[in-house]
Every structure is written in structure tokens, then in C-alpha cells.
Amino acid sequence: MTDVKDLFKYPRDVDAYGFDWGQLSVTLGPKVNDAKQFSAAVVTVPPGQGHSRHNHPGSEEIIFILKGEGEQMIEDETGAPHTETVSAGCSVFIPESRFHSTLNTGSEEMQIFVVYSPAGPEELLKEMPDFHLIPAKV
Template identity: 60%
Template sequence: MTRERNFVYPKEVDTFAFDWGRLALTVAPEVNGASRFSGGVVDLQKGHARHNHPGAEEIIFVISGTGEQMVEDEEGNPVVRKVGPGCTVYVPESRFHSTTNTGDGPMQLFVVYSPAGPELALRELPDFRLVPPAA
């Protein structure tokens, strides 16, 4: 069965699994030919450590759950805000950030990277596991 490349469900693609949660890339060069950005659904169990994406911007949209989002300001000072469903977070190019799940259940996010590619560095993390799509 051939899947239409413009309409993708998270269960149809490989999932990047980590101790902190999962990322299913639904928009990426290898998924549907997107070249200027990539993105996907994150299921966040606990939270992920402070990190950055050199040369890339990120958008984080909170679908469900509650948490605390940190994004460093221009001087490198951490700015932390409570976030919940409907909140959009903009992470400027190369800026350090982290997300902590403060709710009782998983937190679900949709993330977008521009340009495409910084998510591929996640494959180098020690707790990375590739989970194929469900049969």
C-alpha cells in the first residue's frame, strides 16, 4: 500500500525513542521531501535537558499536557514560563532551551525545525533507539 506523502500520521513513520520520550518525524526530507523545515510529534514523559540546535530555529506547539519551557534570552539568561495546550514557543537560532513535563501524564508537542536536519543529531545520543512504524 502506498502512502500519500502529504498526509502523514505519527504511527506511519520511524520513531526516535529516548529515556525522556519519543519523536515521530512526520515532515522531513526522508519522509516527504520537505527541504526548508522538518517537524514532528513529541511525546514527552519527563523532560529533556538543556540543548541547542546550531544554525536552526525551532517552533514548539503544546498539544496537550503542562510543563515548564526554558528559552535563553539574547544574553544567555534562562527565561522559564509555564506552558500548556495551545501555547506556541519560538526558539531563536542556536538558542539553548529545555522542556520539563510538570503534569501527571505525558506532554505532547509538535515541533518544527528550520532548516531541516538538526533532529538528525539526536541519533548520536546514547539513549537513542529507532522504533519502526507499527505493522
């Protein structure tokens, strides 16, 4: 059973996944605190950066913009890209296996909270060629 203290996590408490476009800190999930149905992370994207078009086979994703502004692309059912401007307070639903990308178009860091259901897509990110681990600051 998980210790109740493990139910509270800040991004600084966990090793971050670093990439050329920013970083992702998995704060909730099977390997962090035994969450069974989902995983969640805080994503930080510097100005002018973004992650390329990708999908999460078998998983849905929720994106919530905490800080900053950018462009969120989601492909429709036919594969045509649809892009919207997003900023703090915007919730975005990515249907299962749908291709999408995010670009920080603002002048400040973009911070995003993401949820994957079921958990798992966060582990596949470790296979990306630009992946590197950033140790926790605790």
C-alpha cells in the first residue's frame, strides 16, 4: 500500500523527462504513487519550443494550460490538422490515438498539466532520441 505522503507530489519531487523542446514531470501514476487508472504530469515548454506531432495509441489525454499561450493542433477524424490558440485556463481533450502537437507561441514559459488514461504513454517517452533524465531537486 502507498504511504499517504506519496499521494502529494510537486514536479520538483520527481525526476523529470528532459527533451530538446522542454520537460515533463510525472507527478501521478503507477510508478509514482500506485495510481491505477491514469497518470498525470506537469509539462514545461520554453518560448518558441513545442513537441512534434504524435499520438498515444489506446490512451485518451487531457491537456490543461496552467500558464502561457500557444497553439494546440489536433487532427480530426479524417487526419486533417485543426489548430487553436490556447492560453491559461483552457482544457483540451485528445481522443484515443489522435495525433496532436503543442507549440509555445508566447514570450514566457508555457506550463501544462496533462492526464493520460489509461496510464502508459509517459513511459514510451523514454524511448525518444532526445530523452534525458533530470534528477529531482529534493
